[in-house]
Amino acid sequence: MSIILTPIDTVDNISKEDFVNNYLNPRKPLIIRRATESWPALKKWTFDYLKETVGDITVPLYDSSKADPAAPINASAAEMKFGDYIDLIQTQPTDLRIFLFDPIKSAPGLLDDYRSPTDLMGGFLDKYPNMFFGGKGSVTFLHYDIDLAHIFHTHFNGRKHVILFDNKWSEHLYRIPYATYALEDYDIENPDFEKFPALDGVEGQEAILEHGDTLFMPTGYWHWMKYLDGSFSISLRAWDKSWGIKAKSLYNLTIQRKFDDIMKKNFKKRYMDWKEELAYERADKALAAGEPR
Secondary structure (H helix, E strand, O other): OOOEEEEOOEEOOOOHHHHHHHHHOOOOOEEEOOOOOOOOHHHHOOHHHHHHHHOOOEEEEEOOOOOOOOOOOOOOOEEEEHHHHHHHHHHOOOOOEEEEEOHHHOOHHHHHHOOOOOOOOOOEOOOOOEEEEEOOOOEEEEEOOOOOOEEEEEEEOOOEEEEEEOHHHOOOOOEOOOOOEEOOOOOOOOOOOOOOHHHOOOEEEEEEEOOOOEEEEOOOOEEEEEEOOOEEEEEEEEOOOOHHHHHHHHHHHHHHHHHHHHHHHHHHHHHHHHHHHHHHHHHHHHHHHOOOO
């Protein structure tokens, strides 16, 4: 029994025609090794530089503990000065991460240090980049992004292990209903197939990102990430052209999220237990039906 993982396609550079035809339109992941050659950030964004630029900002931190059923999605575990956190991840392993951090709000000059890959596609949300920081060994739980954007995820100053799954495997991955994340009770690197039989035979892709590598993740792709070194990434987002995808994104961000928050607030653990039971039931049903075909 196993999860079947194959390497993510990797190129040094790619033309717009090849990218659109072979990756964007078929929604297939890709790593572009030299997409950041023109970025000042490639050499400029050291840990010391970021500390000097935004080190005094207090940032929320997230750990690997299972989410509190009564807490809002993305509730933080602690807070710390950004500069102190950078010192921490450079000196020791930690499961503390910074999630969806936008230092550009405090240091708009950082906007000049990177380039959206408009030579490959349009629709970028240039004013809304997100940065992610993690200590050695920290893990980003398996999920897909609620806004269903295409993501260009560039990594800096270390290595990161990435595992991706097409959205068609959602039920096999034990997706939590009314959410965009999976059960947090299994280790995707070494799952218990007796307890989670629907994971057997799931097909995914994996890679190790290194400094300057850019990962293209198409809309709706599940991703799990593990920091192999204290390091960080920036994600640039672009809308899919499909109006159906845009409508689903709006639904996720408004109706689904609001409903989930209300149910959590009122029913707490009882609601979460029901969702987890339903995730098991749907996984078993998909496995029995042989889906996806």
